[in-house]
Amino acid sequence: MKKKILSVALSACVLSSVTTMGVGCGKKDLTEKIDASKTQLYVNVLECGVGNQFLASLKSKFESAYASESFEEGKQGVQLMMRQAQVDDAQLTSALASPDVDIYYVVNVDFTKFINLTNGTSEYFEDITDIVVEGGENSIHNRIYENYRKAYNVGTETSPKYFVLPWYSSYFGTVYDVGLFKEKHLYSNDPQSAIVYKGLDGIVQTEDDNWGPDGLPNSFDDGLPATWSDFDELLAEMKTQGITPFVFTEYADYANGWLGSLWASYEGKDNFQLSSNFDGTYTYTDENGQTATKTISFDNGYEVATQNGAKAAVSIAEKIIREKLFYEESLYSGTDHLKAQKLYLGSKAGLNPDGKPIAFLMEGSWWENEAKDYFAEIAARKGSEYAYGTREFAMLPFPKFTESTEFVPKQVNTKITLKSNSVRRYVNGVLVNKKSDQKDLAKLFLKFAYSDEMNADFNINSGLTRPMTYTMKPEQLQQLTPYQRSIYELTQNENVEIVTSSCEKPVMRTQMSLIADINSFKSKIGTAEKTLVFSAFYTDNKITKESYWGGMLNSDVKSRWLAVNWNL
Amino acid sequence: MKNSMKKKYSKKTKEIIFALAIVAIPLLWWAFSFTCQTGGTILLAFKKYNPLTQETVWCGLDNFKQVFSEIGTSGTLLNVSLKNSVILWLAQVFISIPLSVIISFGLYKNVYGSKMYKVILFLPHIISGMVWVLIYKTFIEYGLRADYIINESKNFMALYLYSFWLGFAGNMIMYTGAMSRIPSSLVEAGHLDGMTDMQEFWYIALPLVYPTMSIVLITCVVSIFTVQLPVHQFYDTANSVKPEKYHLYTFGFYNFIKGLGGDLTETPIISALSMIVCVIAAPVSLGVKSLLNKIGPTVEY
Numbered sequence: 001m002k003k004k005i006l007s008v009a010l011s012a013c014v015l016s017s018v019t020t021m022g023v024g025c026g027k028k029d030l031t032e033k034i035d036a037s038k039t040q041l042y043v044n045v046l047e048c049g050v051g052n053q054f055l056a057s058l059k060s061k062f063e064s065a066y067a068s069e070s071f072e073e074g075k076q077g078v079q080l081m082m083r084q085a086q087v088d089d090a091q092l093t094s095a096l097a098s099p100d101v102d103i104y105y106v107v108n109v110d111f112t113k114f115i116n117l118t119n120g121t122s123e124y125f126e127d128i129t130d131i132v133v134e135g136g137e138n139s140i141h142n143r144i145y146e147n148y149r150k151a152y153n154v155g156t157e158t159s160p161k162y163f164v165l166p167w168y169s170s171y172f173g174t175v176y177d178v179g180l181f182k183e184k185h186l187y188s189n190d191p192q193s194a195i196v197y198k199g200l201d202g203i204v205q206t207e208d209d210n211w212g213p214d215g216l217p218n219s220f221d222d223g224l225p226a227t228w229s230d231f232d233e234l235l236a237e238m239k240t241q242g243i244t245p246f247v248f249t250e251y252a253d254y255a256n257g258w259l260g261s262l263w264a265s266y267e268g269k270d271n272f273q274l275s276s277n278f279d280g281t282y283t284y285t286d287e288n289g290q291t292a293t294k295t296i297s298f299d300n301g302y303e304v305a306t307q308n309g310a311k312a313a314v315s316i317a318e319k320i321i322r323e324k325l326f327y328e329e330s331l332y333s334g335t336d337h338l339k340a341q342k343l344y345l346g347s348k349a350g351l352n353p354d355g356k357p358i359a360f361l362m363e364g365s366w367w368e369n370e371a372k373d374y375f376a377e378i379a380a381r382k383g384s385e386y387a388y389g390t391r392e393f394a395m396l397p398f399p400k401f402t403e404s405t406e407f408v409p410k411q412v413n414t415k416i417t418l419k420s421n422s423v424r425r426y427v428n429g430v431l432v433n434k435k436s437d438q439k440d441l442a443k444l445f446l447k448f449a450y451s452d453e454m455n456a457d458f459n460i461n462s463g464l465t466r467p468m469t470y471t472m473k474p475e476q477l478q479q480l481t482p483y484q485r486s487i488y489e490l491t492q493n494e495n496v497e498i499v500t501s502s503c504e505k506p507v508m509r510t511q512m513s514l515i516a517d518i519n520s521f522k523s524k525i526g527t528a529e530k531t532l533v534f535s536a537f538y539t540d541n542k543i544t545k546e547s548y549w550g551g552m553l554n555s556d557v558k559s560r561w562l563a564v565n566w567n568l
Numbered sequence: 569m570k571n572s573m574k575k576k577y578s579k580k581t582k583e584i585i586f587a588l589a590i591v592a593i594p595l596l597w598w599a600f601s602f603t604c605q606t607g608g609t610i611l612l613a614f615k616k617y618n619p620l621t622q623e624t625v626w627c628g629l630d631n632f633k634q635v636f637s638e639i640g641t642s643g644t645l646l647n648v649s650l651k652n653s654v655i656l657w658l659a660q661v662f663i664s665i666p667l668s669v670i671i672s673f674g675l676y677k678n679v680y681g682s683k684m685y686k687v688i689l690f691l692p693h694i695i696s697g698m699v700w701v702l703i704y705k706t707f708i709e710y711g712l713r714a715d716y717i718i719n720e721s722k723n724f725m726a727l728y729l730y731s732f733w734l735g736f737a738g739n740m741i742m743y744t745g746a747m748s749r750i751p752s753s754l755v756e757a758g759h760l761d762g763m764t765d766m767q768e769f770w771y772i773a774l775p776l777v778y779p780t781m782s783i784v785l786i787t788c789v790v791s792i793f794t795v796q797l798p799v800h801q802f803y804d805t806a807n808s809v810k811p812e813k814y815h816l817y818t819f820g821f822y823n824f825i826k827g828l829g830g831d832l833t834e835t836p837i838i839s840a841l842s843m844i845v846c847v848i849a850a851p852v853s854l855g856v857k858s859l860l861n862k863i864g865p866t867v868e869y
Contacts (some may be wrong), residue, residue, distance in 0.1 A: 090830045113832070116622045252806040332709045333717040333802060334702065509619050522811065527643065528720060529811030536812075539719040568620075 038079040039071040049366035054461035102436040125163035126432035151423035164429035169467035172257040178392035187223030248362035251336040258362035263309035265398035268413025277504040285409035302561035318545040321537035369463040394486035422501040523551030612839035617832040631840035672743035782860040796820035
């Protein structure tokens with residue numbers, strides 16, 4: 001009898017180990033029971049800084065909009081089943097082998113693995129071109145920003161072909177604490193401020209002193225530093241008041257992302273776009289302080305890696321490290337993006353060991369949504385004034401290099417330039433599973449999700465923007481946090497231009513690691529190769545901006561570039 | 569019916585059927601995955617992937633030539649990986665193993681505080697590795713206020729010391745286990761003849777744990793091709809592939825990181841490398857085994 005019990009128990013163990021293989025497969029929804037009277041549409045959203053609140057909102061609106069329509073015989077209405085599983089680049093192939101999930105929201109996926117770019121076909125993704133081009137002038141295709149359109153449209157401008165739509169656009173930059181700026185009188189146009197700026201003209205006590213980097217009165221950046229020289233004034237005041245300027249992380253290229261945005265801000269759209277097409281004219285300030293031009297093509301594409309914007313970024317990185325303008329834990333190996341957010345939010349509440357407030361965080365525009373839980377934690381400990389949406393933050397436009405220095409020539413770009421997330425290779429998007437049983441319904445969902453109204457709804461519920469033209473009503477804007485509103489308003493501002501890194505020519509996809517190195521700050525100092533600029537200055541006192549820059553000129557990018565046949 | 573069943577199969581046959589039923593599914597799964605993986609690796613080693621056409625085409629021995637060329641070119645990732653793998657192997661043979669044997673002998677001899685040391689040294693095997701990584705990082709960065717983890721001139725040693733400390737317990741379990749089997753009559757006889765602890769270690773303990781040591785030394789040879797520092801645990805994926813971390817690469821980590829993304833332009837190269845490693849590792853391991861058998865003492869107890 002004992003043996004029988006033992007054998008049954010062991011068999012059960014073996015069977016259970018087999019059955020667990022199936023966990024994670026199948027149509028499973030963790031939160032909702034299936035309503036047999038409706039057609040189910042399964043949507044998987046990756047867990048990341050975007051969150052899933054936007055999908056919950058979209059679900060209720062989509063279900064209501066199509067409550068009376070029938071998509072299957074004997075059924076009426078649709079039930080959107082939300083799933084949240086980590087489906088990344090490596091897992092997507094196996095996930096798409098089954099029809100279990102109809103739609104995937106993914107991040108960091110190399111779509112070119114799934115789409116044959118030479119003939120515009122895909123074995124994995126459903127062709128969604130029909131719903132993207134539908135609507136003429138107001139089609140999704142026409143509303144997507146040009147640089148994103150070039151990345152996501154695998155056809156041509158006149159004969160588009162879409163398998164994936166961009167999920168969100170995000171902007172790496174400097175988050176600044178508006179509340180702290182107000183409290184400590186850090187806006188130069190604050191009557192109680194001790195700060196005196198010179199403005200873009202570089203002359204004190206002229207009308208543009210407080211106009212900020214856009215050089216316009218009564219605009220979003222009034223009272224902010226217009227130039228790096230003005231920024232020094234701000235830093236001096238921060239030092240007087242015991243404020244730490246920056247906190248950041250080098251986790252997953254965050255700090256280099258910030259430097260890349262500074263680079264783009266220096267260069268402006270046309271110059272920066274050269275790293276996406278290697279075809280155009282580079283306009284820059286030469287060593288004599290004169291504006292000069294140079295033709296960039298695949299023959300000399302490696303020169304884009306050493307644009308003056310990169311030089312400017314390296315000089316600012318050196319300044320931040322050498323002048324200790326950062327919270328020390330920023331460069332600890334355990335400081336990731338979440339830790340940096342905590343240090344930033346906790347600083348004003350006096351939760352950091354040094355008790356000093358921190359003014360700036362180098363982050364992407366998703367950060368506030370990602371830090372929601374920590375907002376709540378601080379609010380519970382320190383009071384509701386620290387709650388999400390109550391504290392005021394905004395994106396600080398990069399100051400300008402209006403005067404040439406010995407190291408950095410003055411910038412030619414006069415606009416405010418925002419760099420959005422790269423769409424070169426590992427990008428975000430939403431796609432329909434080619435094996436889905438509900439392809440038409442899935443496409444209908446996408447069409448609904450990318451309507452003007454739902455784009456605004458997405459913005460409200462994720463805090464992130466869509467890389468498309470859409471308008472938010474005043475009552476919708478009121479639902480955004482001050483930081484989200486600042487991002488939306490920046491993207492809608494006619495004096496602000498948006499750039500991104502993309503691959504506008506298929507041949508670039510044959511050399512992706514080399515293309516990525518163009519904007520990577522790769523430097524060869526002695527025998528050591530560097531790309532993490534802040535760490536380089538932090539861990540080696542002998543490295544200067546000059547030696548780092550010399551290493552960038554000396555890196556292997558040029559030799560590798562010249563060894564490639566770009567005429568494929 | 570029951571009786572006929574009982575008669576049909578003997579007790580031993582039924583036990584064999586039961587045992588087979590238990591292992592059949594895992595074995596089948598292993599056979600399937602092993603065949604697919606190894607077969608796939610062999611085929612991939614002779615192919616190249618074109619990202620534009622999404623086609624893999626036969627390329628003869630190109631991948632093998634590339635691997636040998638990179639290994640032979642100073643400063644390339646494979647060249648650095650080879651050097652680091654050999655350094656770690658030498659450190660294992662000349663530092664880790666001798667120290668493990670000596671400390672195990674101390675524990676076997678019940679030196680003062682040996683029970684406490686045992687707990688301390690075995691703790692890393694009880695608690696998750698990631699927890700230890702965090703403790704180690706926190707100790708260095710917040711405790712010592714040192715930059716050993718992010719400074720390129722110091723982090724190889726910092727990561728090696730971490731691996732050494734973590735790997736210590738595994739070795740000690742084997743050596744203390746082997747030493748605990750040393751016949752007490754042998755030790756007592758030695759002590760009656762005035763044998764010192766040092767002599768006990770040299771003339772009794774060391775020869776008797778030699779079979780265990782030789783097994784460790786043989787597995788060490790294979791570890792040249794598989795060993796890796798905990799780079800991925802200490803740094804995130806994006807930072808692990810940065811040039812700043814290239815000096816931490818070993819063969820094992822190279823294969824791990826290149827295979828991690830499933831990048832089809834990279835996998836043919838690591839497939840070729842795996843085949844080369846397989847062809848080299850098998851005869852070298854057998855050679856080392858034969859050599860150790862020849863030079864070592866033959867003991868039975």
